[in-house]
Amino acid sequence: MDLKYLNTFKTIVEEGGFAKAADKLNYTQSTITFQIGQLEQELCAQLFEKIGRRMVLTKAGEQLVPYVDDVLASVNKMRCFENDLTECRGDLQIGIAESQLCYQMPSILRQFHQQAPKARLFLRSMNCYDIRDELINGTLDLGVFYQNVGGFGSNLTTYSLGDYPVLLVASPQIKERYPDFITADQQLSVSFIINEQNCIFRQIFEQYLREKSIRLDHTIELWSIPTIKNLVKSNVGISFLPKFTVQEELDRGELVEIPTDLKNPQISAVCGHHKNKWISPLMQAFIDLCVKTK
Known part of the structure; x- marks a missing residue:
């Protein structure tokens, strides 16, 4: 056969x-x-x-x-029976949150390919809820996502990759026009530029807006964080993003933080797999690199 x-x-x-x-x-x-x-x-x-x-x-x-x-x-x-990782052949199906794939994963992927050049990685940029679900049903070998999604109980084994602060950011010009996101019961004529509805950091900020009764003009929904940042830098609106995704723009003064009443907002990244998954040498190598570089 x-x-x-x-x-x-x-x-x-x-x-x-x-x-x-x-x-x-x-x-x-x-x-x-x-x-x-x-x-x-x-x-x-x-x-x-x-x-x-x-x-x-x-x-x-x-x-x-x-x-x-x-x-x-x-x-x-x-x-994967071969002890020498450089000779190990096999495929890994990995789902990765877009923010992690763009900004945290490139060095890990480079190191992995150096360690296991004959392995094949099938990478998918995915929403964290979908990563969780596909890990549980077994269609992914590994996932790099934010554990804030919850809902996986004891079904998954996860390894902490760190906690990341999340910031409300805008261009200096937009902050000058809309500096106050703390006073309740406001209508602000500014656009919110963010990922799709199941984005974890979007959900955190939208919950904050509801609690404060702050209403924005409208939401521009995009899948690409680089595109979101470019629009924010161009005075199109504001965004709420992990700090590591905007650190360079903050350092250059292209973006600035707008204060909020959120108490230490952060998201927690993990690498995970199904608890019953056989951990191949390739999987272990990828997990080790993720944990080592957190």
Whole structure:
């Protein structure tokens, strides 16, 4: 039985369809269909059936999932059997919060590739809630996220990467026009520029605004912190960001902090994995680098 077929089967299940699996594996859809057909012939069982416009697992397909997971996990362990990390082969699926990926991870990723040049990292910039959920359901090997999301109880093993202050920032010109974010019951004609709704630091500041009954003009929602910073520097609005993401701009005077009544606002970064996950040498190396450089 060709391991490629098992990997294709697993990817279809994880991605939710043939087309998405083809995109992830860089195959044509006809290749995906052929491989599943070959696997079904070898197993003498239909694994997927078409319901409406979707391909879904049959009962046999559902029963096959844990066996495929076990086989591919065992293969991954064998690839990491080599004691020399430079010879260790294998893949790691890692979800990383965008702020961490942009500003904290580059040196760690560089060191990891130096230590394990034959390993492959599949990195995804993700919302912290999605990282938590995918770690719990096993579709990610590791996650670097903010534990403020909560909701994982004893399902995950996490390693502290540090606590980071979060600041309300603006250009000097905007601060001069809107210096007061402490007085309650205000309507301020300034835009709030921030990540999507499930962003942890956005949630902290919006809760503060609600408690203070401070109303802003409107919210500009973006996924890119560098873009957010550029708009804030250009006097388009204010933002509430981890200090490490704006330290250079603060040092140069391009951005300034606006005081608030928030008591020591901070977020706590962690590296985590499912508590039952086998810790391969590659995973351990990545965890060690994250903890070492916190």
